[in-house]
Amino acid sequence: MDSLIPTGQVPDYLNRLNPEQRDAIETTDGPLLVLAGAGTGKTRVLTTRFAHILLSGRARPNQILAVTFTNKAAREMRERVSALLGESAEGLWLGTFHALCARMLRRHAEYVELTSSFTILDTDDQLRLLKQLLEPYHIDPKRWPPQAIMGVIQRWKDRGLMPDAITAAEDTDFANGRCTEIYADYQQRLKQINACDFGDLMLHMTEILRKHPDVLAQYHRFFRYILVDEYQDTNTIQYLWLRLLAHRGTQRANICCVGDDDQSIYSWRGAEVENILRFERDFPGAKVVRLERNYRSTRQILGAASGLIAHNEERLGKTLHPGREDAEGEKVRVISVQDSDDEARMIGTEIERLRADGHPMSEIAILVRAGFQTRAFEERLITLGLPYRVVGGLRFYERAEIRDAIAYMRVVSQPSDDLAFERIINVPRRGVGTTGLQKMHMHARERQIPLTAAVLEMLGAGDIKGRAKEQLAALMQSIATTREMLGREGHVVAIDHLLEESGYIDMWKADKSPDAPGRLENLKELVRSLADYENLGGFLEHVALVMDAEDRSGADSMSIMTLHGAKGLEFDTVFLPGWEEGVFPSQRTLDEGGLKGLEEERRLAYVGITRARKLAIISHAANRLIYGSWQSAIPSRFVEELPAEHVETRGDTANSRRTFLGRPAVFGSTPFPLVASKRVHDVTPTPARSGMNVGVRVFHQKFGYGTITSVEGNRLEVAFEKAGPKRVIDTFVEQV
DNA sequence: GGAATGGCACTTTTT
DNA sequence: GTGCCATTCC
Numbered sequence: 001m002d003s004l005i006p007t008g009q010v011p012d013y014l015n016r017l018n019p020e021q022r023d024a025i026e027t028t029d030g031p032l033l034v035l036a037g038a039g040t041g042k043t044r045v046l047t048t049r050f051a052h053i054l055l056s057g058r059a060r061p062n063q064i065l066a067v068t069f070t071n072k073a074a075r076e077m078r079e080r081v082s083a084l085l086g087e088s089a090e091g092l093w094l095g096t097f098h099a100l101c102a103r104m105l106r107r108h109a110e111y112v113e114l115t116s117s118f119t120i121l122d123t124d125d126q127l128r129l130l131k132q133l134l135e136p137y138h139i140d141p142k143r144w145p146p147q148a149i150m151g152v153i154q155r156w157k158d159r160g161l162m163p164d165a166i167t168a169a170e171d172t173d174f175a176n177g178r179c180t181e182i183y184a185d186y187q188q189r190l191k192q193i194n195a196c197d198f199g200d201l202m203l204h205m206t207e208i209l210r211k212h213p214d215v216l217a218q219y220h221r222f223f224r225y226i227l228v229d230e231y232q233d234t235n236t237i238q239y240l241w242l243r244l245l246a247h248r249g250t251q252r253a254n255i256c257c258v259g260d261d262d263q264s265i266y267s268w269r270g271a272e273v274e275n276i277l278r279f280e281r282d283f284p285g286a287k288v289v290r291l292e293r294n295y296r297s298t299r300q301i302l303g304a305a306s307g308l309i310a311h312n313e314e315r316l317g318k319t320l321h322p323g324r325e326d327a328e329g330e331k332v333r334v335i336s337v338q339d340s341d342d343e344a345r346m347i348g349t350e351i352e353r354l355r356a357d358g359h360p361m362s363e364i365a366i367l368v369r370a371g372f373q374t375r376a377f378e379e380r381l382i383t384l385g386l387p388y389r390v391v392g393g394l395r396f397y398e399r400a401e402i403r404d405a406i407a408y409m410r411v412v413s414q415p416s417d418d419l420a421f422e423r424i425i426n427v428p429r430r431g432v433g434t435t436g437l438q439k440m441h442m443h444a445r446e447r448q449i450p451l452t453a454a455v456l457e458m459l460g461a462g463d464i465k466g467r468a469k470e471q472l473a474a475l476m477q478s479i480a481t482t483r484e485m486l487g488r489e490g491h492v493v494a495i496d497h498l499l500e501e502s503g504y505i506d507m508w509k510a511d512k513s514p515d516a517p518g519r520l521e522n523l524k525e526l527v528r529s530l531a532d533y534e535n536l537g538g539f540l541e542h543v544a545l546v547m548d549a550e551d552r553s554g555a556d557s558m559s560i561m562t563l564h565g566a567k568g569l570e571f572d573t574v575f576l577p578g579w580e581e582g583v584f585p586s587q588r589t590l591d592e593g594g595l596k597g598l599e600e601e602r603r604l605a606y607v608g609i610t611r612a613r614k615l616a617i618i619s620h621a622a623n624r625l626i627y628g629s630w631q632s633a634i635p636s637r638f639v640e641e642l643p644a645e646h647v648e649t650r651g652d653t654a655n656s657r658r659t660f661l662g663r664p665a666v667f668g669s670t671p672f673p674l675v676a677s678k679r680v681h682d683v684t685p686t687p688a689r690s691g692m693n694v695g696v697r698v699f700h701q702k703f704g705y706g707t708i709t710s711v712e713g714n715r716l717e718v719a720f721e722k723a724g725p726k727r728v729i730d731t732f733v734e735q736v
Numbered sequence: 737g738g739a740a741t742g743g744c745a746c747t748t749t750t751t
Numbered sequence: 752g753t754g755c756c757a758t759t760c761c
Contacts, residue, residue, distance in 0.1 A: 269749060
């Protein structure tokens with residue numbers, strides 16, 4: 001393992017870095033935390049560090065463990081590492097937490113009573129399994145939705161807690177304190193069907209490393225260096241897993257974690273910001289490198305974002321400086337509009353203008369807080385004929401036909417996969433209903449065999465009658481034939497045969513609905529993609545772990561996505577609509593998460609602004625159509641927190657935060673506690689505008705003409721001729 | 737066993 | 752306003 005770098009020479013890839021980045025890369029040994037602000041070259045540091053460790057002869061490719069959160073990040077890192085090394089980066093221990101754990105767990109599955117061919121369940125399967133098992137509990141699904149119970153279990157798994165570790169105090173809120181029992185049952189069922197959910201991949205593997213020192217020692221010998229991306233997003237179990245692997249007896253832990261506490265936006269799914277805040281205590285002697293030179297955004301954007309995030313208390317502290325001298329840029333625009341339609345219109349117009357000025361559409365994004373907000377913009381962009389795509393909608397592997405087809409494959413590959421079998425047993429219709437299925441379940445339980453075996457036995461004994469008899473026999477036959485074909489003719493041919501023979505393809509061919517042809521097309525694509533894998537097992541592993549199919553719409557279109565979805569991306573121009581109290585920050589987060597929730601929302605706002613390279617346009621509307629009814633809204637507190645010197649305000653000045661503060665909250669039941677203590681008191685109630693009296697005829701931009709029926713300060717109730725009775729703010733109507 | 741109707745609830749999302 | 756569920760009816 002000699003160094004490939006000539007002595008006394010600084011390799012080219014290091015010369016292209018700034019001093020902090022270089023420090024982060026050349027500090028190869030010992031624990032290192034790289035606090036990388038938005039746009040400071042985080043990925044570059046990670047990938048260069050990876051290459052540097054190899055090229056300087058410190059480790060061989062398979063002695064580095066590199067962990068990411070998303071497949072996308074893993075893919076990107078793999079590509080960039082192989083570009084730096086000038087060779088393909090195959091066979092590396094580089095992947096997502098879950099993919100790496102799955103790979104390890106397949107080797108040691110027997111320690112947790114699984115076989116190495118265990119199935120990885122998706123969210124759908126998990127929920128179905130839980131629902132089945134919930135039946136005897138007689139828990140009212142309205143009061144305790146299975147999803148919520150699943151959530152409780154998942155959070156426990158995120159924290160590394162097995163059923164026996166759950167204390168009574170921990171389990172009181174949900175389902176009358178029976179969640180522990182349910183959790184234990186659920187784990188039992190998973191074992192029976194030889195399956196893991198995503199949480200189990202981490203949980204089981206950590207358990208094995210903890211209980212089997214020989215296994216742990218083996219990985220310690222193996223992994224000399226550990227690299228972790230997005231460390232602020234790790235949950236407790238991921239942290240425990242990393243710590244086990246990193247602490248190699250008396251040797252110093254060569255672990256390098258890269259992250260940004262200001263971009264921690266996933267606490268609601270178990271991420272613990274504390275992990276990054278605690279790093280120096282967890283890994284004594286740790287060095288911390290701050291990357292604060294931002295090469296992405298203008299000085300104005302950085303100023304606005306920094307000013308906003310400074311309102312958070314719990315931070316490691318870090319300030320972004322512009323990395324380029326020339327990057328003054330335009331101030332962040334804050335635009336107030338009357339209502340959500342105006343907002344969509346305004347953004348549409350701005351985008352048309354940008355397009356006319358020759359800006360590429362792919363460099364424009366609209367970033368929203370929640371999925372439901374995308375529709376208004378889609379409609380507007382369709383009207384204007386502007387190309388767009390909604391990122392993060394239904395993904396390929398989430399479509400019903402794809403899941404069905406995969407379920408067929410799973411049954412072939414794993415006869416004990418009851419969940420998959422259940423999904424397909426009556427798709428297409430084979431005359432099996434709830435009662436029939438129940439009988440099969442009973443039989444399977446009595447004989448302690450999988451569902452497929454139970455069906456075979458019942459068919460043999462003549463226990464299945466009517467239409468179902470022949471149809472099920474045919475299904476079992478196609479499955480058996482497919483298994484034979486796998487070895488002989490390869491998995492592509494075999495699966496193609498299965499989908500035809502089982503009647504699944506015919507089902508869609510017979511379907512008259514307009515989306516049926518598209519579904520058939522998707523199925524063809526799926527079968528085609530099988531060829532990319534060596535065998536069926538490899539393919540199934542891929543779909544279980546890599547649920548993101550790559551988006552290959554190459555058209556020059558703009559993006560609409562959630563703020564969460566935009567993390568890690570950048571655009572020249574970013575629109576940030578819906579900055580209103582209740583929407584953003586989300587009322588629910590405030591209700592549930594209090595100050596911590598608010599800080600996370602603020603980080604989300606920070607993530608949003610820092611996505612912009614050249615221009616960020618924030619907007620808020622006074623009236624918003626939510627679930628079919630109009631609600632008035634006050635501008636987000638984040639608007640006010642933006643430092644004035646980096647902001648340019650446009651639009652209706654009456655529609656400022658000040659105008660609204662005397663009024664009660666419109667979202668949820670809780671008033672805004674933080675606002676109340678700080679700011680509400682110094683605002684006098686807005687007096688009514690003169691001339692706004694009952695009986696006066698007025699015009700409203702959105703609702704048209706109407707007559708005032710009541711006046712309360714600046715709030716009017718108006719009977720509109722077309723839109724009916726509405727409550728409006730007086731500044732939004734004109735006397736006619 | 738399967739379609740039709742009514743009620744409710746409605747962030748964020750990866751693996 | 753919409754979509755998902757559960758119940759009901761054929």
